[in-house]
Amino acid sequence: xxxxxKKPEALTDAHTHYCPGCTHGVIHRLVAEVIDELGIxxxxxxxAPVGCAVLAYNYFNCDFQExxxxxxxxxxxxxxxxxxxxxxxxxxxxxxxxxxxxxxIIHAANRGEKFTTIFVNNAVYGMTGGQMAPTTMPGQRTTTxxxxxxxxxxxxxxxxxxxxxxxxxxxxxxxxxxxxxxYITRAKKAIKRAFEYQMAGKCFxxxxxxxxxxxxxxxxxxxxxxxxxxxLLSYYQLGEFKTPEQEG
Amino acid sequence: xxxKILMKxxxxxxxxxxxxxxxxxxxxxxxxxSEVAEYLSKRMPEVGGVFLQGESEVAVGxxxxxxxxxxxxxxxxxxxxxxxxMSEAISYIAGAQCPCVFVNIIRGGxxxxxxxxxxxxxxxxxxGGGHGDYRMLVMAPASVQExxxxxxxxxxxxxxxxxxxxxxxxxxxxxxxxxxxxxxxLRTEPTDKDAWATNGMETRGSDKRNLVKSLYLDPEMLxxxxxxxxxxxxQMRREEVRYEPFNLDGDYRMLVxxxxxMSRVCKTAVENLKAEGLEVGxxxxxxxxxxxxxxxxxxxxxxxxxxxxSIEMSMGQMVEDVERCVRGRRPVTWYGKCGGEVPTPEEIxxxxxxxIDG
Amino acid sequence: xQHEVMFAGFGGQGILMIGKILAHAALEEGREVAWIPSYGPxxxxxxxxxxxxxxxxxIGSPIIKNPRxxxxxxxxxxxxxxxxxxxxxxxxxxxxxxxxxSGRPDVDELAVPVTDIAKDLGSVRAANIVALGxxxxxxxxxxxxxxxxxxxxxxxxxxxxxxxxxxxxxxxRQAAAK
Numbered sequence: 001x002x003x004x005x006k007k008p009e010a011l012t013d014a015h016t017h018y019c020p021g022c023t024h025g026v027i028h029r030l031v032a033e034v035i036d037e038l039g040i041x042x043x044x045x046x047x048a049p050v051g052c053a054v055l056a057y058n059y060f061n062c063d064f065q066e067x068x069x070x071x072x073x074x075x076x077x078x079x080x081x082x083x084x085x086x087x088x089x090x091x092x093x094x095x096x097x098x099x100x101x102x103x104x105i106i107h108a109a110n111r112g113e114k115f116t117t118i119f120v121n122n123a124v125y126g127m128t129g130g131q132m133a134p135t136t137m138p139g140q141r142t143t144t145x146x147x148x149x150x151x152x153x154x155x156x157x158x159x160x161x162x163x164x165x166x167x168x169x170x171x172x173x174x175x176x177x178x179x180x181x182x183y184i185t186r187a188k189k190a191i192k193r194a195f196e197y198q199m200a201g202k203c204f205x206x207x208x209x210x211x212x213x214x215x216x217x218x219x220x221x222x223x224x225x226x227x228x229x230x231x232l233l234s235y236y237q238l239g240e241f242k243t244p245e246q247e248g
Numbered sequence: 249x250x251x252k253i254l255m256k257x258x259x260x261x262x263x264x265x266x267x268x269x270x271x272x273x274x275x276x277x278x279x280x281x282s283e284v285a286e287y288l289s290k291r292m293p294e295v296g297g298v299f300l301q302g303e304s305e306v307a308v309g310x311x312x313x314x315x316x317x318x319x320x321x322x323x324x325x326x327x328x329x330x331x332x333x334m335s336e337a338i339s340y341i342a343g344a345q346c347p348c349v350f351v352n353i354i355r356g357g358x359x360x361x362x363x364x365x366x367x368x369x370x371x372x373x374x375x376g377g378g379h380g381d382y383r384m385l386v387m388a389p390a391s392v393q394e395x396x397x398x399x400x401x402x403x404x405x406x407x408x409x410x411x412x413x414x415x416x417x418x419x420x421x422x423x424x425x426x427x428x429x430x431x432x433x434l435r436t437e438p439t440d441k442d443a444w445a446t447n448g449m450e451t452r453g454s455d456k457r458n459l460v461k462s463l464y465l466d467p468e469m470l471x472x473x474x475x476x477x478x479x480x481x482x483q484m485r486r487e488e489v490r491y492e493p494f495n496l497d498g499d500y501r502m503l504v505x506x507x508x509x510m511s512r513v514c515k516t517a518v519e520n521l522k523a524e525g526l527e528v529g530x531x532x533x534x535x536x537x538x539x540x541x542x543x544x545x546x547x548x549x550x551x552x553x554x555x556x557x558s559i560e561m562s563m564g565q566m567v568e569d570v571e572r573c574v575r576g577r578r579p580v581t582w583y584g585k586c587g588g589e590v591p592t593p594e595e596i597x598x599x600x601x602x603x604i605d606g
Numbered sequence: 607x608q609h610e611v612m613f614a615g616f617g618g619q620g621i622l623m624i625g626k627i628l629a630h631a632a633l634e635e636g637r638e639v640a641w642i643p644s645y646g647p648x649x650x651x652x653x654x655x656x657x658x659x660x661x662x663x664x665i666g667s668p669i670i671k672n673p674r675x676x677x678x679x680x681x682x683x684x685x686x687x688x689x690x691x692x693x694x695x696x697x698x699x700x701x702x703x704x705x706x707x708s709g710r711p712d713v714d715e716l717a718v719p720v721t722d723i724a725k726d727l728g729s730v731r732a733a734n735i736v737a738l739g740x741x742x743x744x745x746x747x748x749x750x751x752x753x754x755x756x757x758x759x760x761x762x763x764x765x766x767x768x769x770x771x772x773x774x775x776x777x778x779r780q781a782a783a784k
Contacts, residue, residue: 075317
């Protein structure tokens with residue numbers, strides 16, 4: 001009998017440190033499957049963020065660099081400029097990419113740097129213990145917005161996919177999710193497409209992935225999925241925001 | 249050696265990097281060193297190199313980190329406020345042990361300060377700047393020619409130690425034009441980085457992945473990592489001290505310590521005093537880290553020497569290292585100016601005469 | 607012997623350029639040279655100056671408070687710098703744009719209407735080269751052949767201008783001889 005399920009080559013044997021109900025593991029796996037399918041593991045360099053995925057370099061079985069908070073797109077730029085033949089991806093969370101690293105991601109996208117960004121948006125800071133993120137929903141309680149996010153005080157949540165798709169430079173910008181199996185299939189297709197654009201030397205690509213964080217949301221995994229689907233997905237709508245084929 | 253040509257310090261620094269075999273440059277404009285970026289934006293495409301103007305010095309620091317971690321020779325140039333912004337990356341680069349070359353053409357500070365020459369970034373370069381226990385190898389040129397030679401030496405040194413190297417110039421070194429020649433024998437080939445660089449497993453024909461990181465959550469591992477870094481810095485102290493002695497043979501009554509542009513003024517002052525019959529010795533540190541500690545201690549200890557003075561374009565930074573070297577055996581004083589006005593030889597002569605016997 | 611020459615005038619008068627040409631000529635003669643500009647906001651439309659040091663020995667301090675010679679291309683730079691020139695030096699005044707007296711009896715003063723001479727040649731922009739020709743002729747700091755060669759090299763990519771610039775140098779020399 002053949003094996004019906006096996007671990008992608010692009011993942012190590014390490015056990016992850018992620019919490020129960022966290023979707024990082026699923027997203028890691030999708031990226032690893034795409035790397036395997038495209039046969040690019042030997043020329044791929046990943047860049048880990050600061051955030052819950054800071055240890056991603058322990059889980060991906062390819063060359064990896066670890067960035068400072070928010071700076072992964074600048075490091076990816078450095079690699080791609082000196083080694084355009086390498087396949088480079090950044091793996092960043094919402095605090096990393098949409099807060100402290102906002103400048104780096106916008107300028108990398110605007111220069112059309114030919115790397116791929118996996119942007120995991122779960123509307124909260126994870127590693128530091130559940131503080132408010134730029135993507136935290138209005139009224140959402142966090143450890144630094146105990147009364148709920150007050151948009152009169154700190155503004156509305158940032159929609160990164162929409163924001164980056166306004167740039168005139170061609171790019172591939174999409175928002176996906178992995179909170180239910182039916183979303184996962186589409187998310188994987190998008191990740192693969194993003195890597196393919198990079199392989200072709202075509203454009204910058206970002207796949208935003210709407211995710212859950214039951215631990216810091218104070219919910220069970222099942223409640224978290226329901227809240228994400230009801231609340232997050234109505235604000236962070238899924239779909240293709242920009243493809244390099246369309247006019248800028 | 250080629251023919252001597254007249255070049256502005258900033259342009260010569262850019263050209264020296266290319267001649268040294270570094271074809272990757274990322275930078276952000278800032279006075280008084282923007283000519284490096286202007287020069288290389290034309291020159292890099294001619295030699296098939298990489299030129300990119302980043303969106304900020306913060307980003308540029310990490311572009312260097314990414315590129316060097318991927319195995320490339322890479323450098324940037326900036327000036328004081330820009331180097332403050334790069335200091336975060338410098339800490340990560342030192343922690344992750346990547347070879348990069350940074351040039352700081354210092355301007356006056358703190359804050360926006362001014363755009364004229366200064367040596368106010370001695371502490372920033374030599375003692376830290378960024379967080380954590382790290383050191384950079386810091387070289388301070390006193391002429392455009394020396395800036396060229398130090399630039400060319402910087403890349404193999406950065407690779408030898410897998411550590412950032414800084415060339416610490418000042419606005420005058422950057423803006424001044426002097427004759428230069430580019431020594432062919434300082435051109436070096438990049439070292440083999442397959443053992444650690446994230447240059448792609450296929451590139452190095454290996455099935456073992458490489459990681460470039462500075463995170464060590466385990467206290468014992470972090471301590472060991474820091475001990476390893478310290479061993480490198482200790483090796484620099486043993487092997488990389490560079491300095492220029494001046495007028496140390498006779499019975500000098502005072503020892504002057506000065507570096508960079510300031511040291512040229514001091515040298516003229518020492519020569520003029522000698523003509524007047526007053527003997528003053530001088531040591532010009534060419535490396536600020538490692539610092540010529542033993543050489544200064546020994547020179548200060550000479551019987552004829554009654555006092556030591558650190559002369560710098562800052563409010564007294566290097567003087568702390570000089571005091572550390574002299575260990576209280578001679579009085580150590582400081583003289584300097586900030587703001588951009590470089591003290592004249594006449595001014596220095598006056599100060600030396602006033603303090604000659606301690 | 608070390609000579610220092612200060613060139614000063616409005617930004618846009620080609621002050622830095624003639625300093626560079628002189629430094630080049632001296633370098634070709636095998637001398638030690640340093641060219642030190644004023645930089646920053648001063649370059650943007652205000653006064654500009656540069657210093658050229660020429661010596662037979664390595665140049666020590668590039669910081670020169672009292673230059674041996676001054677080429678003042680306008681009134682503000684004459685007023686600002688004339689008092690700094692060492693006794694016995696040369697002060698060349700662009701008398702088209704400045705009074706023809708520096709008030710320094712202890713220097714070799716030379717007033718040449720370089721802007722008017724350049725206008726007569728058909729290009730006011732050549733005024734700096736007229737001044738350079740006059741200064742070199744008067745000071746003998748480098749040979750006239752060296753300065754001609756250095757001007758040609760400076761304009762190597764603008765060949766069309768070379769006859770004009772050569773004439774400007776020559777007019778400067780003639781004015782200095784008078």
